[in-house]
Amino acid sequence: MPVLAVAVVVLLVDPVGGADAIWLPLLAAGPALAASTNGTRGVVCVGLLAAALGLLLGTRHGVPARELAAVLSVLAAVTLASGLVSVLRTRRERVLAAVRSVAETAQHALLAPVPPTVGPFEVAVRYSAAAAEARIGGDLYALVPTPYGVRLxxxxxxxxxxxxxxxxxxxxxxxxxxxxxxPDLRTVVERIERSLARNLGPDDFVTAVVAGHPGDDRLEIVNCGHAPPLLVRPPGDVTVVEPPRPAPPLGLRALHDETPTLHVLPFAHGDQLLLYTDGVTEARDRARAFYPLADGLRRRLTDEPARTLSALHDDLLDHVGGRLHDDAALLLIRKPPAPGPASAPSPAPAAEQRV
Structure with missing residues (x-):
């Protein structure tokens, strides 16, 4: 309790120089410190204990009545002010708790949790918002099974x-x-573009990668001004998937006579694809060096997407010193190896094969 620490200090100086009017005002630190952790009742109790201790020590050492009254008045004023601070702090904590609750609900509605398996893929997601208290930001991701295969x-x-x-x-x-x-992934992108054109301002835009798995050993990718995904093939080769032709971000199509192209690439069993936002690649360390995502992925790669992203996220936080300054999202999908052929029955011993 804060008042106890202050009281110990005052009691220690008591045998040395006497807890006279010079030292007694230190007791006001008790209720002031209590306001940072206690409620109003706790602050009042600390103030009463400080006043009782001040009255006891002041009477014991013969502090003049006027000086003692001044000390007690200071204690009362500090206790009153600290109680008010405690009330305001409690209200702010309640508001913050409500905001966090709403933010968490909004996050679950906006960025719905992704199950560990979607269609033929093993999936993992890691998301960190720069506004830690809000817990949501401007990065987005989604992965949904559709009649035309898994799309993300x-x-x-x-x-x-x-x-x-x-x-x-x-x-x-x-x-x-x-x-x-x-059915066409480019039409999905076109619908997003039309919606943004109606609702965004002239300077607003969204970079995005939209991908689809039609159901065979290939992926369709449409990149709209976003950071290129990283393709991982066994035993751990990492390749940057650059779009065949650069395309503008979503919402800026009217300023460019350029439409996104559909990039089709093989995606066999054992392959993995990492999609991310620039909050990952633009994260800097103290020397202002960017985070080397491809190298980090090579070092942290495993056959379990959740373990890979967990290790990669920890590596990213180590690089920046513990806290990201921009929203960062990582989404990793993996197509598990095809199951091996069923084991053939062992041939019978030669003696048993005789007819």
Whole structure:
């Protein structure tokens, strides 16, 4: 309890120089410190204990009545002010708790938890918002099974805060609906583009990678101004999947006469694909060096996406010194190796094969 620490200090100086009026005001630190951790009742109790201790020591050492009254008045004023601070702090903590609860609910609605297995893929996701108290930001991701195979998106909204969250919600809503309706992945992207053109400002945009697995050993990828995914093939070769032709981010199509191209690449059993946002690759250490994602993936690669992303995320935090300064999302999918052929029955011994 804070008042006990202060009381010990005052009692220690008592045998040395006497706890006279010079030292007694130190007792006011007790209720002041109590306001940082205690409620109003706790602050009042600490104030009463400080006043009782001050009165006891002041009477014991013959402190003049006027000086003792001044000390007690200071204790009363500090206790009153500290009680008010405690009330305000408690209210702010309640508001913050409510905001966190709403943020967590919004996060689950916006960035729905991804199961460890979706369709033929093993999946893992790691997401960190720069606004730690809000827990959500402008990065977005989704992975949904559809009649046309598993489809996924990873994107990054320009800007931060509530406007970015609103834009992310718009993109994800359109994607989830169009992914189920449109057989062509480029049409899914086109629907997102049209929706953003109606709702975004002239300087707003969204970079995104939209991918689909039609059901065979290939992936379809449409990259709209986003960081290129990383393709991992056994035994651990990491390749940057650059788009065949650069395309503008979503929301800026009107400024460019360029449409995204459909990039088709083989995706066999044992292959993995990592999609991410620029909060990962633009994370800097104290020497202002960017995080080497491809090298980090090679070092941390395992056959379990969840373990890989956990180790990769820890490596990223070590690189930046413990805290990211931008939203960062990582989504890793892996196509497990095909099951081996059923074991053939062992031939019977030669003696038993005789007819």
């Amino acid at each position: 998106i990873v994107g990054d909204v320009r800007g931060k805060g509530l406007p970015a969250v609103g834009t992310a919600a718009l993109v994800l809503g359109v994607f989830r609906e169009a992914a189920h309706d449109e």
